Amino acid sequence: MSTPDPTASAGGAGSSAPHDLDAASGTNPYAVSRRSGGLLSSLFLVIVIAAGLSFIPLPYVIFQPGPITNTLGTLDGKEIIQVKGATAYPAKGALDFTTVRVTGGPGVRVNLFELAEAALRPDYEIYKREEIYPTETTREQIQQENAAEMVDSQEVAAAIALRETGRTVPERVVVSALPEGSPAKGVLEPGDEILSVAGTATPDAKAVQAAVQAQKAGAPVAIVVRRDGTQKTVSVTTRDVQGRTVVGVSLGRDYDLPVDVTITAGGVGGPSAGTMFTLAVYDLLTPGDLTGGKRIAGTGTMEPDESVGPIGGIRQKLAGARNGGADYFLAPADNCDEVVGHVPDGLEVVRIGSFDDALGAVKAIAADDVASLPRC
Template sequence: MTTPPHQQGDHPGPAGATGSAVTDPYRLSRKSTVSLVGFFLAIALGALSVMVGLPYVIMKPGPITNTLGKLSGKQLITVSGAPTYPTQGALDFTTVRISGGPGYKVTVWDLLSAAIRPSEDVVDEELYFPKGVTDKQVEEQSAAEMIDSQQEAVAVALKAVGQKVTEHIVIAQVAKDAPSASLIKAGDEIVSVDGKAISDSSGVRDAVGAHKPGESVALGLVRDGKPVTVEAKTRAAEGRATVGVFLGVRFEFPIDVKINAGDVGGPSAGTMFSLAVYDTLTPGPLTGGQKIAGTGTINAKGQVGPIGGIRQKLVGAHDGGAKWFLAPADNCDEVVGHVPDGLRVVRIATFEEARSAVEAIADKRPDSLPTCTR
């Protein structure tokens, strides 16, 4: 049984006060009502702040891994077909943990947490993940970049020990809207442009870029072992002519080198891989037993390139116990003012500079090494 709601005037007022309003004992005061509404609004906003993803990613320090050691019980670098030598110390590659991106969400609480942590940075999602890409596409691209990085690192190390390395410039991918997409295939090797032999990807870009957008360029290809010549129409991209393909490099190595990097992706460990392969193939420990961390992409010419997340990698190296850090010269502006106490940073721009720096650290003569401030 329910009691019907009271209506104003259901009960008489106090004696001598006919027609006066009567206070309903079940009715909340205006102040209590506002408080209750505010309480439930706060709950709703709190729930939304956890559920709604925001278009940002958070960069955090990640773990470091010794390229001279083991990963998940397996030696990180293995070599077949050439003598190898014992190593000591550590040549650690550094990583960054990224929260957010396709398939993941960053909430208000995540942003607030990152704001109070000096080692974390919040950046726009589109700076790392272009609009429309899926988490699977991101993983595939990251894995491909890691494979390419390993191959170039091996090429650099083998050249440094006197081994012959043959390079083939190949078409890694053809854009769907490329003017001559039907004539070119992924996997084609480019051996000449306009009848002139080429030896590296920059040579291809320069020769194609010498044309005016819309002109055709003669590409000498090797497809399935047979020579093919294709007249590929160019288009404009960033003010210059391009065919609409992504180039890659396929190497022929005289010995077999395998790198087991686990589920880490991206190209930024290339420099440390090249040092570790070189150390494995040369007598005497390169590090002299020192624990050295670092980062940097590397190409087949031995040039060290910049990477993202340098601040987080410095913190990760320090937290992992490294005393030395090899930093790409092009990242120096981000390094200055963000070096953790107890970590010494050495500026490098090539494989030769990186190797010389490690040798100097091993020989305890680091004072002459270049830093990001001199």
């Protein structure tokens, strides 16, 4: 049944007044047939159901490519890396750190439509929530941990870059944050330097973690700290978290940097930009142009022993790097199994396991001598 033009006359020829009934048939020209009404009702029901499904939270987390940022560039009009107390040499090219955009997790649930879109995208990945976040973790705890890891990665990057230029950089392990609910809250404080745990000296973060994990969960442990220049012993009751004994603190490293290095990364958290930060600080502190004007992206934590650690979301970071215009990508060796088969067209991936590997790769790329560089 066709719908009549509502401006046409419903009466006899020449009539301009609208009528409720068609003069010839006695039917309403604006009435909807029973069949059409049923279709419209079904369509309305589908829309209502779809709208309802869009609000049903699902226990999944979606990883998708995030933006890349040139560590040698600016952010909100300010240089991302600022150096005071030493000559900062101009740098060209780009050393991009890569990111993953995460949907879902504590306080934020994905819906059916987001899940369906992710299933159709080869550069997206879907995980069960518990695969990424511990069950009782809150959004605030995740944010605090990511922020602490980012600060720590920046300090490690500055320290290693300065050491690589021949400078001496003393190191201390400190409490960087205490999440809500931590058994150490009110006992330990941010900035406390941890000297020993249960009588075992703790010169670095790994030593602290090992000493704590050697304790029985639920039992008190003696921790010697230096606070405001004074040494004191405190007692913290340990806790079991997924089979690991913890005291509920985030650890950082406090370095006596001979040069003031400030790194600003915006709202990005986590430790995975460490390698690119280290390369960028080194580039700024040494004469010449390290990248040769090339655009090089990468990822990987930078450990205090100068090894490059694996990260999550490597597939999304590869895609994000290429989307952002990078031609080369530095990938942690321990992520190579995830790299194979997921390299975007036009992106060359180089395997790295240490700062020396990363530095050598960037120099080779700058010199257009990449044939012999290790790949995944």
